[in-house]
Amino acid sequence: MAFDLKQANEETQFENTEDTSLLVIVLDTNPGQKILRDNPHILTQCVDSVIAFANTHLMQKSQNKLAVMACHSKISEFIYPGTSKQLDVRQIDGQYEVFTLVEKTVKQNLAKILTTETPSTIITESLLAGAIAMALCYIARIHRTKPPGCKINSRILVVTGSGDSASQYMNYMNVFFTAQKQNVVIDVCALDQHLSLLQQGCDITGGLYLKVPQIQGLLQYLLWVFLPEPPIRQKLVLPPPVKVDYRAACFCHRELIDIGFVCSVCLSIFCKFSPICTTCHTVFKIPGPLASKTKKKKVKL
Known part of the structure; x- marks a missing residue:
């Protein structure tokens, strides 16, 4: 009996020493994006793909953590975990309750943001630099409150269809070098056109940059390129890095x-x-x- 208790304690200690992966997804939901102006239904497909990708991240390891942000033309807010009252989540068709919670929370909070934004205030520029700064603050708070001996690998994934915004150049550089100092990897998934400034952020922080060839296969590209953690990517065959415009x-x-x-x-x-x-x-x-x-x-x- 003593042997069994000792073995159980060793297994518990081994599980606690496993690295925790924290993923913060920044989803650009600004209706002023050209890709959304041409086809507004793409936003629904992007949200569904991001939710499926987020649930897959949580499914990899029970210790994994997740946060989702909506970047708009005027504000950037966390849509998961939500700040509102906890939803009454019940199992639907055998789906894991956590997956249902992620889906309902993201869609409900995103609907509030889209309905409160009036067409007169919509501009074509998204506050991506500010959203990344908020994500870095969230990651820093998680690291301060982590239990002793717990190691957290943090990364940020930006999913956007906006173009380059040179007016936010200094803000971009500040968040890129801050992320590099905090050992936070920034990945970028471009939906519409190449983004030279965000390419620089990926190269500075050691992240991956990918322009999706077909928006219909967004989920496949997210799972193939951005699901593996940075330490594992070296052992996989991923798209070759593109030349960075500095x-x-x-x-x-x-x-x-x-x-x-x-x-x-x-x-x-x-x-x-x-x-x-x-x-x-x-x-x-x-x-x-x-x-x-x-x-x-x-x-x-």
């Missing part, structure tokens, strides 16, 4: 540039020379014309 956005026009002027004090970037930095108000000297070098005449001997 161009910076100028602070004056918010456009990506190849060559520009950099402030020597605050490192702000401008596409044209300015005598005063608009960020730190440092005054620079106006560059004068380059002096032409006189060619020395060769003396013939």
Whole structure:
């Protein structure tokens, strides 16, 4: 009997030492996205695919944790776990209660966000940088409250169909390097077009970037590419990494540039020379014309 108790304690201790995987999904639900303006029904397919992907993540290990965020044009909110009253979830057709809770909570909270957004306030730009910052704050809070000896592998998955937003360049860079410092991996699933700024975030944090070739196979791509955790990805055959566009956005026009002027004090970037930095108000000297070098005449001997 003593042997059985000892063996049970060893098994329990082994289970507690297993790594916990925390996944935060940032779903871009802004109706101003071009892909949703052309076909609004795609949003329903994306939500269903993300819910199935989230449930698969929870099914991999009982210790896994999940959070889902909805990124909109004006706000970014957590739609799972919800802040409202706990739903009365009952088993439906043999479905696990946790899976039912995820599905009902996500759809109910997302419906509230979409119904409260009026068409007059909809803009084409989504607050993705702010949503990633909120996800990093949530991950930091989970790490502070974790029990001693528990190791949590955290990552963020961004699912969006929006285009690049150079106006959020500084916000993107801040969250990318913050995630790198916190050892948080950022993955990006682009639905409509390539996103150079988010490509930089994936490369900085060691995450994966994928532009979905066909929106009909979104769930298959999510399960194939983004379901495995970063330590396991090295052993799998995944899509080859694409060349990352590391161009910076100028602070004056918010456009990506190849060559520009950099402030020597605050490192702000401008596409044209300015005598005063608009960020730190440092005054620079106006560059004068380059002096032409006189060619020395060769003396013939």
